[in-house]
Amino acid sequence: MPQTMTLETFTQLVGSYGAEPSRWPDEHRAAMHDFLQNQQSAQAVVGREGSLDDWLDQRLEPASDILHARLMANMQSQLSPLETSAEPQQSPAPSLTRRDYISAALPLAACFLAGVIFAPDALELVLGGPDILASLDLFADDLLLN
Numbered sequence: 843m844p845q846t847m848t849l850e851t852f853t854q855l856v857g858s859y860g861a862e863p864s865r866w867p868d869e870h871r872a873a874m875h876d877f878l879q880n881q882q883s884a885q886a887v888v889g890r891e892g893s894l895d896d897w898l899d900q901r902l903e904p905a906s907d908i909l910h911a912r913l914m915a916n917m918q919s920q921l922s923p924l925e926t927s928a929e930p931q932q933s934p935a936p937s938l939t940r941r942d943y944i945s946a947a948l949p950l951a952a953c954f955l956a957g958v959i960f961a962p963d964a965l966e967l968v969l970g971g972p973d974i975l976a977s978l979d980l981f982a983d984d985l986l987l988n
Contacts, residue, residue, distance in 0.1 A: 847877040853887050861892035 852874060859865045866874055878884045 847873045849881065849883055849887075852877050852881075852884050856887050856891045860895050861888045862895065 847870075855866065855870055855874060859867065863871065863875065878888060
């Protein structure tokens with residue numbers, strides 16, 4: 843709770859809560875009332891925000907009684923099962939089917955096949971020799987100690 847109200851704080855609070863003093867936060871209401879009584883600039887802020895509040899209130903359509911009743915009934919039907927159960931319900935663990943296993947295995951098999959097909963070309967590119975076994979032998983002699 844601020845000790846002294848400033849115009850900036852007052853403007854921010856009135857902009858957030860509106861010009862109606864009953865909507866102002868309880869912890870700031872007394873300081874805002876005092877500031878409003880003593881500052882003309884605060885009265886201008888309340889007048890401007892009051893006009894905005896009135897304009898916004900004119901644009902709001904009141905909810906029909908039918909819509910209100912429907913919403914309340916829907917909310918009650920959604921909340922009633924939650925209120926009656928004392929312990930949380932656990933959903934059953936999903937069971938995996940053969941199709942699930944196949945769906946998981948197919949991408950792995952495709953990656954393995956691509957590796958088998960392209961590995962010789964990739965090794966030839968990396969090692970730089972036309973004969974892959976000779977290149978691997980030279981590579982092993984250079985890196986591995988006998």
